[in-house]
Amino acid sequence: MAIARHKTAGRPTGRGAGLVGDERVVKPAEASSTYPAISDHGLIGDLQTAALVSTQGEIDWFCCPRFDSPSVFASLLSRSNGGSFKISPTTEDHITHQSYFPDTAVLVTRFMSEAGVGSVIDLMPIIDHPRSPSERHRIVRIIRAVRGQMSFVIQCNPAFDYGRGKHKVKLTDAGAVFESELGDLTLHVVGKPGHKVLEDVDTFTGQEGGVRLTVTLREGEISGVVLESAAEGGPRRIPQDELTELLNGTVNYWRTWLARSNYTGRWREMVNRSAMAIKLMTYAPSGALVAAPTAGLPEQIGGERNWDYRFTWIRDASFSVHALSSLGFIEEEEAFGYWLRDRLHEHIESGGGQLPIMYRIDGSSDLEEFTLDHFEGYRGSKPVRIGNAAGEQLQLDIYGEAMLAVYQMDEKGFVMTDQTMRDVISLMNWLCDHWDQPDEGIWETRGGRQPFVYGRLMCWVAFDRMIRIVQRHGRPAPVARWTAERDKIYEQIMASGWNPKMRAFTQYNGSSVLDAALLRMPMVDFISARDPKWVSTLEAMERVIVSDSLVYRYDPAASPDGLRGSEGTFSMCTFWYVDALAVSRRVDEARLAFEKMFTYANPIGLYGEEIGLTGEQLGNFPQAFSHLGLINSAVFLNECIERTPKPGLGGFRTH
Template identity: 60%
Template sequence: MNEYPDIADHGLIGDLQTAALVTTDGTIDWFCSPRFDSPSIFGALLDKERGGHFSARARGENVKTKQLYFPDTAILITRFMTEDGVGEVIDYMPVASDTPSERHRLVRQLTCVRGSIVFDIAIAPRFDYGRQPHEVTVTDDGAMFTAGETTMTLNLIRDADLERLARAEQTDAGDLRFTLSLVQGQTRGLVLEMNGAPEPRAVPVDEARRLLDDTAHYWQDWIGRSTYDGRWREEVERSAITLKLLTYAPSGGLVAAPTAGLPEQIGGERNWDYRFTWVRDASFSVTTLVRLGFYDEAAAFGRWLRDRIAEQAGSDTGPLNIMYRIDGDPHLSEESLEAWEGYRQSFPVRVGNDAAGQLQLDIYGEALDALWHAHNAGIAIGQPGWIAIGSLLDWLADNWDQPEEGIWETRGGRKDFTYGRLMCWVAFDRAIRLAVAYGRPAPLARWTEQRDAVYNQIMTKGWNPERRTFVQQYGETVLDASLLKMTQVGFISPQDPMWLDTLAAMETELVSDSLVYRYDPSASPDGLRGSEGTFSLCTFLYVDALARADRLDAARLTFEKMLTYANHLGLYSEEIAPTGEQIGNFPQAFTHLALIDAALTLDEHLAARRPGRRTNP
């Protein structure tokens, strides 16, 4: 029997400062606090013995479970169906404030909706990735866990004046186990509070219900601001809520995923920590959120980006790192949790990310493209922001023509990646447009000269005349799905013969039953052992490219096929294995961003198609 749940067998809850994963059997097996990038408290997802967990499961044989989100919210409901009754565990985190906080609440509300049901509950925290021992004190109202300066209070949801619940049984390891029996109509539960009240307290059922209602209203009000009314509303809005869950509200930074160490190949070494803000991912989020009408979130990241540029102005390493901690800290030193076995023995388990020191030239184009889209949405760039842009472009003008590590963060050395040059072209192009639009002072002649030089270089060195395709890096023949962005950013017409030949070559080598590989590691060594699955971002980029090439029937079919790879809640990890299993960190912001963009592009092109018209497959 497999001792680890499938990566896809999880839902996500969060409070806009941190998040937790909940399995379909009611176990929280990943939770870090007080921030996304803090050490884990529950980490059984990466080591079933050492990681720690918080489970609430219905007792009985042949228990069936179903999981869903309360409509238009980030409130997760896990339903248990037994021979004696039906029960629900409602998991959520009340939304935290926009200021950094050490206090976070995780609520598990247990209800019997029919018959009777017995829940077995186990709380086994492992602080600081299991490296910090803890003590526990049990009271009638709950328990207090203490690990160094960290405290975690367990408050019981119950009517204090009517009943007492049996005290939890304490194990030698400092874990708690107890049983909760409910009959139809009863609601009880637990509230975990990080660094909050000094003693446990009974939380009245009515108070818990009000907290649930307030949380539901927050999410419903937020998603109600979406301007999307297209064909795939359910999928788009679930992706939007997921992106919001991955946003650190105090800074506006977006984490690439809430997890670390989930493998791109089961048993392999491609296991990375994604709990940080990538300039690339977060820049794409600005464009996507603007298209959905979420201007506040787009503006918040714009400020975050401006601050990062200003901090590194004049630096020899360039005006931007490729990633930062969610508060803007650039230090992300990588280490391996040597004692942890990894998800299904996928070792090493890395925390931190050494790729932070890489040179990736594409981030400048992605950042400027985001600011251009924000401008078009009415989000103005102030004078400090314009000075930061000028500093960025000054550096790029002197440094774009050099080898780099590339978008995929390979560890095989610096190379002349075509995609990196493509996005340098975007950076100069968008900066020129912004200068003209605002009437701001700028060295337009120099920026134009550099933009044109990048364009000509790509057309000569990035194009392989023998293969008749744009290639991953200069002087090579390998294809790269990142170049699907070429038509999206306006570098080349989607009907240009050079582009159509490139798209045809990708379909032959990178596309497998609509799913798209990033590149072929065997043909382009990336410094790592093993292989990987298809990259979900690239599949949605392929949909976008097909739509722009007026191949709408093929685009729509590919999109609909990709939707079948979502998990039961509409969530996606980074990649899809050849078996159809989700692999890689979960859920991944990049994938959900690309899903939204693909849906919007498809909607626009389908709306423009005349009734009865057919397109090439």
């Protein structure tokens, strides 16, 4: 084994690899100079942070010690100076294939060549006490020769603080320490059985603050490295039996966790993978769900729609309540319930007013947005934004999503304390005075406020569900006022949100733009799925914003959103379309649309935010919204299928 510092090679030239089925043939020189497809990644994590691993064995995104901390590896956003941690064969040509250990978040990347077959097993051991914030995190990378013989190159080039920080490297016979002002990373090396690490070392030379190791393994041999933050001591040679313990412990954790699921319906494999993706994106100390573990991945290649999603949206996290509850993950549902309860109480205690739409994972609301001008952006997609200015927007729909979550948790016995009820009543009283004003809407447009129909729809939901809660518990509350405001909203939507020429409900009062968010109208019991107004709205959407079952949020050309360029179809909207078809008794069409979505997942079942024209994943990856939508649609559609008369007995619509 040879260890040497090295200079990271690479310049962005776009995708250049050829496809063979779900495998990718790449030469090492090509892999170092191109950006991998967004979908060419798996996710590993320890419930406090996470890392993306490409199909070429490169960790090109990792923030430490939390999801929203500055990046250590970010070559996914800047090949030249983002930092990366790569393990790959030295062979000229190889084929790669990526998969998860069944029912786990342990990732396996296999490399196949004429000389042999090897694998890299990537995992992050779960922290001993995951509910307590920890500075210590470990990335375990196990290298194994499966058949024949294979040589691997291990290259670790951290770039602290989004590539802005400086660090020093100290090398030892057991690895290296990367010292920075933001904390140290320690690289522990695994030697061959019966050998001292020094006997495997040829040289200690290098430059540019990184290390390079080479190792040759024969069939059955195992090696690897462990990268650790906040290590208690210096680098040490990791025994192979310790690697095995870390692997087995992580596998057992995930299988034990997944065994808590009570889902027995169709599509179990996809539902389980989505559940684990959601779990990987949940910050255990607070119970907060990040929208995605990444920042800056574009909704349009080369465009400016590049956002930081490492925060907790009231909306996204509220959707998780139904998804997790429907699978039997009550502990996670309750954790978010406490998180939401604390945010509402802090908000009221600080004076109330407009509720923030998103928070950091620790509950703070400092989301100042700035750009990383020294990052070139994924395949030239600039600017790379950190923080999120949308946090200051008025988005009225979040009140409905929050109250819908509270209502669902209350049905399951979540304790509605006197203080929580008082906080919620204060929030609803504010909403009484402010629901009838323009807002930025669910899609966080930056083109000015409008009287968005979806915002009003969810305000209707907020009043409706809170009326039910106080009546269920007999609590004192201004129910008469809430009822009056609820009814005003209903009348306004039916009068102003309805466009008689288009025969459809539209994006905002008086507009002619269709909006996929309104697919939720029958799902929240605002309107019957058999109402002629809803039927014609769905048909209008199918003509304009549905493309072979994939659904656009809206037409940016018809609804200026303050940004240049276009975007792909929005995966959550496609799952809402599935729900809308199912509730409209078009169950066979709903099933076809749902199962077609499986073909757009990456080979290991992960989805980004959007799907491009040629089927590529776009936006931050993986996306919690997409996986929440999949779970909710799977549960609801399965129930609809069970209730639907069998073929030959009627009840099917062929459209």
